Amino acid sequence: MEFDKLLTGKILDPIHGIIRLSKLELKFVDHPLFQRLRTIKQNTFLYKVFPSAMHSRFEHSLGVMHLSYKILSNLKLNGYRYKSKYEYAHIFCDIDNLPLINIQELRLAALLHDIGHGPMSHQFDSFMCKKEDLAVHLGNEFNDVFNMIDNNSKIEHEHISIIFIKHIYNNLDEEYKNQINIDNVIKIIENKYKDKKLIISYNNNEFDILPLLTSIISSCPIDADRMDYLLRDSYFSGVKCGVYDYNRLLMSIVPVVENDKVYLAYKESGVDSIVEFINSRSSLFGQVYYHKTNRAFSAMLNNVCEIAKQNKNKQYFDLFDFYEPDNVINDSKISQLEEFYKNNSDDYFLNEQLASFVAESEFYEIGAPILDDIINRSPWSKGYESKLYPENIKINDSVNEIFVSKLKDELLFLISNHIDKYKFAIDIVTDNAFKDIDKTEIKLLCKNLSGGYEIKNFLDCGDKLNKYQSIKYFIRVFVADKNTMNDVLIKKIDKKKSELVKKFFNV
Template sequence: MEFDKKLVSKILDPIHGIIRLTEIEVKFIDDPLFQRLRTIKQNTFLYKVFPSAIHSRFEHSLGVMNIAYEVLKNLQLNSFRFTKKNNDTSDVFEAVDQIPESNVQELRLAALLHDIGHGPMSHQFDSFLPTNESFKKQLSQDFPELFKMIGNNAIEHEHISLIFVKTIYDNLCKEGKLTKKQQESINIDNVMMIIESKYLNKSINTTIAGKELDILPMLTSIISSCPIDADRMDYLQRDSYFSGVKCGIYDSNRLFMSIVPVIEDDKLYLAYTESCIDSIAEFINARSNLFSQVYYHKTNRAFSAMLDSICQAANNSKINPDKDIFKSYLPSNKEKTDYLKCIKSFYLTNSDSYFLSTLLPRILSNSEIKTKGKRILNNLKKREPWLKVYEAKIYSDNLDIKNGINKNFKKQLKKEMSEILEHIVEDIHYSIDIMTDNAFKDIEKTEIKLLTKNHLNKYSLNSFEKCGDKLDKHQSVKYFVRIFLDKKYKNIINDDILNEIEACKNKILNEYTKEI
């Protein structure tokens, strides 16, 4: 692509080899808010099970950007190859090479910055995020479109990512680190829309080959979609490599060869050819295996359960009555204009290690259960995991790709198991850990298409959601149910209690059999 001429810097990566960068990307990477990702592990406690899994969200973000660009280049090449090979190509878009370089740069930046809002301990920090009401009160004037998109939903790390994307861009412009030409070469709102397609206008319109098209569906699908996207493609390879468990392997070249850009109702989409279904299944199986063998490893989940228990206690802390952890970083003269600064200060200060060793103990010291909480935290630091006292694995059969996780089943199971345990041990000393794996998670949201061929060798364009006849056999939904218990209380769980828990699980499973 012509854009290759802008790739003037490089970084060596063990997964992708040479990752090339533009001047604009280097300036975003050099910002402290991005550099802090070096201190946030990709998988919080996985290194306690697989010692080499100490890789961070920094290199993962670079990897996602690299894959996103590879996908775009292959879309261009495959459109030429597909139209030359097939007569019926009315749905295929042949002018990907004419997508403006500004939009290519926006895609790469979106891929690079998609995880920038992750706090310390990654997903497990999300429980500390302030309430929607508190956040809106402080920032709605600065980010009106963001809060219009959020509505009444809870604040998540993806929303912090959008705030940081805009913040870094504004700082680079203000400090003169981006030249005027560089500023004009990208639209930061487009970057934010590619990360979160519901943001702002929900479209990126550009004129290609004399026709105005919305390219947002294709760009968003490259980074985040079901069942395959650049994010998943990188973390499967990276987490498999650094854990040493070779089960996240898939044929990326086969996937790259099978993608084509398609046009429908003046919108561009990413599509897979029907011949790629076996490779898609291979990818789905690789992901499923990595979840069951690595992410859901009992010891890894035990440490996560311990942290969850501490976090629940910390959220009841007296240090922040309004449960806004960022306010502890406000300067003495509390002004609304300082709130964004204190968010930045919090994220720049709190690495994984600082959060565990300094902030969390400080929060617990103001908690009603500080002694119990600190003991659990010390056990976590000393690598003394809770015991797994119960485990059940539930596999759903005869599914179609639109069948997902039954949240009511999970909720009911956790509720009734808690009622059994709460009479014999305090809830801070145990955790009911229900992890799930849905091969086609969020399939109803994906905008990826499937090009299918009929008996007359003619292609038709279909949404993935409507291709159950070809994909249902690859669907799987799994529930991993475990109960972890502080070793101090191991003698209180006897066979009678375990039998009661098993009977509880079977009863609820029978009630939901037709739904899961």
């Protein structure tokens, strides 16, 4: 691609080899808000099970950028290769004519998609303030972000990512600002942002390429984000079940046009490669992410976080505790948020910040020992475990959230009568092979009876994909003292679970 001429920087990566970067990308990488990702582990407690799993969101973000460009390059080549074979499938053969600015926007979106992650990753989101609280603090500069969020809803890391991206961009020199439209970068990460379109003009025609670019980074069942973390987490954990042949995947993708929108499509002949990827992801979830020790620490952390929010000195818990100096300006407001994130690495948040919150909690005497157990790698015992694999499911079936919520409530009530509050944890994690398929804009090129090909939504291809669907429920109870779990209580837990399974799944 012509864009290759701009890739003057390089970083050596154990997964992808040399990752090349443009000068603009290096400006974002060198910013302290991106550099802080070195201190945020990709998987919070996985290193306590697999010692080498110390990798961070920093290198993962670089990997997603690298793979996004690789996907785009293969879309260009495959568009030319398959134009004649799939002549009725509306192949888009103009990837090579994409403006360089849009290619740079895609790469930046991939690079920056995780920049808003806080310490301890997703667990940190439970501490986040509501939209209204942060909007008051930051003022009108980020109204475009706040307009995406429902009233009384919590801020999530995706929103922080957008705020940080805009903040870094606003502080660039004009020569770098002119190289991109920052709104397009944000749209690719979050397609609900602003007008939800990214229009290019070519040969007197206009095309919306946002569905294509968004799908490259984030889509079901495959995207650059998942492609990188499967290979990276498998490599650093030492568990080889996340390995797949991504060259076969790259050979199977084609850009297509439908109603003046450009989409990423897979050839029907590439379904086997898709299935290999799905199975690799499923195996990694079962054997690595949902390992009992990893989940024990996560469950313990959840209890500590709940304890930390029970502040005995304040009417409500304020994570950021923003101060309002006299004559405050917007720059100083965003700087407070920036400093908080830069200062809070995983280790600092766990050992210092969270410890200080627990010290001010009315449940300090319970919370402090749990936090010590996490830090000193003393996981709670697994008092109960059950795994549920529903049968006869389809790709448009999803995790039964009502069942999960009801089971948690019922078990919480049951176990609380036997074990003290916060000294046990109910951990229910789920995995759906086709998670969020209802949101995906990826297409499948299917052969019809006349020998031609037609574009179909993935969601409408159950006849080809239903047999590969799997939804899993991992149900565990972890306890601080294994002696508190006797046979009677275990049988009660199992009976309650069985009753709810029968009710919700008719088995």
